[in-house]
Amino acid sequence: MTEVGLLELRGLRCRFASRGIPLIAPGTTVHAVDGVDLTLAPGEILGLVGESGCGKSTLAKALMGLGDYQAETMRFAGQDIRAPLDRRPRDLLRRIQYVFQDPLDALDPRRSVLYQVAEPLLIHGLASGAEREARARAALRDVNLGADIEVKFPHQLSGGQRQRVVIARALVLAPEVLICDEPVSALDVSIQAQVVNLLRDLRDRRGLTILFISHDLGLVRHLCDRVAVMYLGRICETGPIEPLFERPRHPYTQALVAAIPPPHPRLRKPLKRLIGEPPRPGSPPPGCRFHPRCPLCEAACRTEPPALLPIVGAQHDGAQQSVACHVARRGEALPC
Amino acid sequence: MPLLDIQDLRVSFDTAAGPAQAVRGVDLTLARGEILGVVGESGSGKSALFLAVLGLAGARARVSGQAFFDGADLIDLSDRALSRLRGRRLSMVFQDPASSLNPVRSIGHQLKEAIRLNAGGLSHGERPTPEALLAEVGLSDPQRQLRAYPHELSGGQNQRAMIAMMLAGNPDLLIADEPTTALDVTVQAQILDLLQDISRARGMSVVLISHDLGVVAQICDRIAVMYGGMIVESGPVEQVFDAPAHPYMRGLMAARPNGAGRLQPIGGTVPSPFDSAPGCAFAPRCARRSARCSREVPPAVGGQRWWRCFHPALDAADAKPLEEAARL
Incomplete structure (x- = not known):
């Protein structure tokens, strides 16, 4: 918890004014992210x-300087980065790159692959002419794409190739952090693995730090070193990947892990399902935001919001598992 | 006699670029009360197959082959006769409930309409009430839900309401096309439980179309794996997962996290529906292919459990041990 992170967030709040948001009375403010602390260590993949609607994409956008956000601390390599996108120094924009869900939305349909991968160098004024093309080619090689696709257009590529082009375009700027928001959700299963393996290699070979946002818990468990679980704008549990999946402490994390479909029909487990549905972010319940759906809810849970605090004895190779739950923190045995 | 017996079904769509062959000869049976998972990636023909069975493939679709439902060939039936079956004996639920529901009518209005259309011939005692249907799909507080409009409900609640409407005619077969793909994982688990409970309680057959092997592993009795418009492997779900015979099914399983090492992507891309090359559609991406694979379409081999492959992986040895998967 105390180690210096490459990216550090304290008390991040992101809000939306209700004008134009359906079903939320005008004049109310919706906090999609409401007090989040998060640290990314250098070279780590955080899921x-x-x-x-829990706020994970809003959080990612705030890191990019987008949206209406405020934070006590928002630091990158020790430097304050609370400024919005249009007031951030260009070099900072280069060092944190973003990969979105749908590569077709992110690519220009009328430009060749090589042009699009080279363009960031032009925008940042980092290389020109032959040098620019050479660096774009190198970035395409880094994502395992051959020279034959340089002259192609996005519609001529498969989904996996497109997403790798998007990643190459981010890598050409030699960023230190890659924020990936559901990068494989739009891809077929047989090609998701290309992108997932690539992200792992980029971390292993160049020490790239990655924030991997996903609703696919199976993939998160496979790829990430650490995970943070969000519920209605707050982080309810965080910790190293295996211990957290093996023994989730927060009742919501337990429900999420229990809902992962089995990899084999012989591993079907009849489970108590989480009841109800997430409330709308416009009117979060008081106290613990999960309490209306929680099987362990007590009186304190209805009034006192639990803080995200380390679990005593749940430290694994220096990484701490933390939970925001009054009941779990008291150390009572939780049903698993 | 199986409830549904599909024989050599083919679907192609007329397009400006020529005929797109979405389904290239499918044979499939479904028993009463059975839950069949149909798995495939985008473009494999899994949705087109069942839209054609229901007569919903559209004006540009050319459909051939047979699909016997309780003895009657659905492909041969008149539109009128088919529309009398749809909703009453065969129903379909789609991926995104918000686009299937009418946004300006209350759930109660739409549910009553479904009851009137599909259970209108029943006597008062037999006709389901909106409240009973909503209770069956697990919507708490039916009175309030009946007055609600789709935008006031969550995705999971809307999907439950959709399923309730599809149950109004007490169908023998429910076709669910990616019913949980747009939903969150905890809600997905609820809807899968619901489909299984309804199937068991009513003896209703379910076809669950999905790209997600985990969803199929969770509730299906049998699996059919589609690739390039054909079923390449089918059988009881445990047997197929224990030792997948077709290299494509093996590839799909190895592409997902299974507790053992690096993910194995399948190289190459899915075949184009405009492609009319002979042979096995998977051959260009297959590590086990021989010259024969690009000349002839492999015939179906086996009985209850069958596959279309000249070089099936029949050794269980290199299938992932269950213990490794159990770790997840």
């Missing part, structure tokens, strides 16, 4: 999981 950010949670269900739709």
Whole structure:
């Protein structure tokens, strides 16, 4: 918890004014992210999981300087990066890159692959002419794409190739952090593995730090070193990947892990399902935001929001498992 | 006699670029009360196959072959006769409930409409009430849900309401096309439980179309794996997962996290529906292919459990041990 991170967030809040948001009365403010602390260590792959509407994409956008956000601390390599996108120094923009879910939306349909991968160098004024093309080619090689695709257009590529082009375009700037928001959700299963393996290699070979946002817990468990679980704008549990999946402490994490479909029909498990659905972010419940759905809810849970605190004895190779739950923190045996 | 017996079904769509062959000869049976998982990637023909069975493939579709439902060939039936079956004996649920529901009518209105259309011939005692249907799909507080409009409900609640409408006619067969793909993982688990419970309670057959092997592993009795418009492997779900015979099914399983090492992507890309090369559609991506594979379409081999492959992987030895998968 105390180690110096490459990217450090304290008390991040992101809000949306309700004008134009359906079903939320005008004048109210919705906090999609409401007090989040998060640290990315250099060279780490951190998974950010949670269900739709929990605020994970909003959090990622705030890191990019997008949206209406405020934070006590937002630091990258020790430097304050709270400024919005249009006021950030160009070099900072280069060092943190972003990969979105759908590569077709992210690519220009009328430009060749080579042009699009070279363009960031032009925008940042980092290389020109032959040098620029050479660096774009090198980036394409880094994502295992051959020279034959340089002259192609996005519609001529497969989904896996497109997403690798998007990643090459981010890599050409030699970033230190890659924020990937559902990077494989739009891809077929047989080619998701290309992108997942590539992300792992980029970390292993160049020490790239990756924030991997996904609703696919199986992939998160496979790829990430650490995971943070979000529920309704807050982090409810965080910790190293295997211990957390083996022994989730927060009742919500337990429900998420239990809901992962089995890899084999012989491993079907009849489980108690989480009841209810996430409330709308416009009117979060008081106290612990999970309490209306929680099987362990007590009086304190209805009024006192639990803080995200380390679990005593749950430290694994220096990485600490932490939970925001009054009941789990008291050390009572939890049903698994 | 199986409830549904599909024989050599083919579907192609007329397009400006020529005929797109979505389904290239499918044979498939479904028993009463059975839950069949149909797995395939985008473009494999899994949705087109069942849209054609229901007569919903559209004006540009050319459909040939047979699909016997309780003895009657659905492909041969008039539109009128088919529309009398749809909703009453055969129903379909789609991926995104929000685009299937009418946004300006209450759930109660739409549910009553489904009851009137599909259970209108039943006597009052036999006709289901909206409240009973909503209770069956696990929507708490039916009175409130009946007055609600789709935008006031969550994705999971809307999908439950859709399923309730599909149950109004007490169908023998429910076709669910990616019913949980747009939903969160905890809600997905609820909907899968629901489909299984309804199937068991009513003796209703379910076809669950999905790209997700885990979803199929969770509730299906039998699996059919589609690739390039054909079923390449089928059988009882445990047997197929224990020792997948077709290299494509093996590839799909190795492409997902299974507790053992690096993921194995399948090289190459899915075949184009405009492609009319002879032979096995998977051959260009297959490590086990021989010259024969690009000349002839492999015939179906086996009985209850069958595959279309000249070089099936029949040794269970290199299938992933269950203990490794159990770790996940």
